């Protein structure tokens with residue numbers, strides 16, 4: 082947790098974007114190997130992001146209250162770059178390619194977006210969302226241990242049921258199984274509805 086916090090603090094994002102009550106560590110000590118690998122939210126299963134640390138994001142109280150997202154919405158993951166994640170968090174919502182974003186005029190297509198398709202992609206497993214195509218690796222030098230790390234981020238989201246479509250992987254994995262718990266044929270969700278997704282955690286992995 083301390084290392085992930087140090088990495089996120091190094092980004093120098095505004096502290097009002099975060100909410101530590103949503104922090105959670107999925108390392109082997111905090112989430113033992115004997116605990117479930119797959120769990121349920123909103124009637125849909127998702128895979129526990131073992132080895133990642135969740136830095137909690139602020140979620141608008143009205144969004145929570147109106148939609149009851151902690152009980153009724155499913156959990157999904159969205160792999161993306163730091164700059165795209167920051168734009169999503171700053172704007173308070175996900176965006177579709179070609180959206181006009183305040184202050185982000187040059188950011189039209191994020192990593193993993195397919196040119197010509199106006200979709201937002203998510204997955205029930207971080208094994209898919211953290212593929213480097215979606216979630217690039219960044220160099221990070223910790224001032225605590227002076228060690229050089231590779232950092233990745235993935236947004237953990239609540240997603241409204243019945244607002245998305247399910248499809249197979251789109252990375253040409255063929256017979257290579259991406260996740261032991263979710264079949265390749267059901268590993269990608271896509272939606273055109275921006276407001277059906279709420280990011281509540283910045284998942285960080287440092288190796």
Ligand SMILES: [Zn+2]
Pocket residue numbers: 082106107108109110111112
């Ligand atoms: Zn831990």
